[in-house]
Amino acid sequence: EVQLVESGGGLIQPGGSLRLSCVASGFTVSRYYMSWVRQAPGKGLEWVSVIYRGGHTEYGDSVKGRFTISRDTSKNTLYLQMDSLRAEDTALYYCARDREGSDIWGQGTMVTVSS
Amino acid sequence: DIQLTQSPSFLSASVGDRVTITCRASQDISVYLAWYQQKPGKAPKLLIYAASTLQGGVPSRFSGSASGTEFTLTISSLQPEDFATYYCEQVNSYPHSFGPGTKLESK
Numbered sequence: 001e002v003q004l005v006e007s008g009g010g011l012i013q014p015g016g017s018l019r020l021s022c023v024a025s026g027f028t029v030s031r032y033y034m035s036w037v038r039q040a041p042g043k044g045l046e047w048v049s050v051i052y053r054g055g056h057t058e059y060g061d062s063v064k065g066r067f068t069i070s071r072d073t074s075k076n077t078l079y080l081q082m083d084s085l086r087a088e089d090t091a092l093y094y095c096a097r098d099r100e101g102s103d104i105w106g107q108g109t110m111v112t113v114s115s
Numbered sequence: 116d117i118q119l120t121q122s123p124s125f126l127s128a129s130v131g132d133r134v135t136i137t138c139r140a141s142q143d144i145s146v147y148l149a150w151y152q153q154k155p156g157k158a159p160k161l162l163i164y165a166a167s168t169l170q171g172g173v174p175s176r177f178s179g180s181a182s183g184t185e186f187t188l189t190i191s192s193l194q195p196e197d198f199a200t201y202y203c204e205q206v207n208s209y210p211h212s213f214g215p216g217t218k219l220e221s222k
Binding site: 035037047058059060094098099100102105106107 | 147149150151153170206209213214215216
């Protein structure tokens with residue numbers, strides 16, 4: 001079965017760091033563009049980051065310089081390292097397989113930034 | 116960066132109605148637009164990509180079209196399971212961006 005399962009979310013203080021993981025099954029992460037998308041409580045979708053098949057990365061303006069996307073091909077896992085977290089980063093974070101649109105999504109992992 | 120607007124923000128309709136949602140891009144994105152359906156507590160579901168291509172398994176009552184920088188999602192005959200929030204996403208260039216969403220509610 002093709003699926004994505006995120007983990008690593010939680011409650012973190014402002015300025016802290018967190019690493020999200022997204023384990024893929026049924027397909028190989030390195031053969032696709034893979035993205036992170038987030039959704040603040042009660043709000044719309046916000047695109048966060050992508051990693052290309054070749055390893056190039058792109059980021060949204062709101063997270064550039066603070067977040068780092070990566071992958072481990074041996075574990076077929078996508079990561080999002082989040083540093084210098086702010087209250088406005090509070091959201092449900094989804095990983096997704098990015099083609100002409102994201103056709104596979106995980107269930108999301110919640111990140112709450114609060115003191 | 117490319118901005119997307121959606122209209123309307125809220126839409127009340129009845130089962131059987133024909134419904135149209137519009138998404139406008141701030142610049143040319145060719146046909147690189149996707150539509151998603153999201154229900155409460157669930158991840159978004161891809162409905163249409165490349166502006167008008169139906170994702171596998173999506174009912175044929177959903178259709179998409181494009182005219183310049185204006186894109187439309189049409190549901191030909193609304194079913195009870197279609198009440199949800201709909202988002203467009205431009206996939207022409209990074210950073211990708213989503214429209215603010217259209218909440219489709221039962222009248």
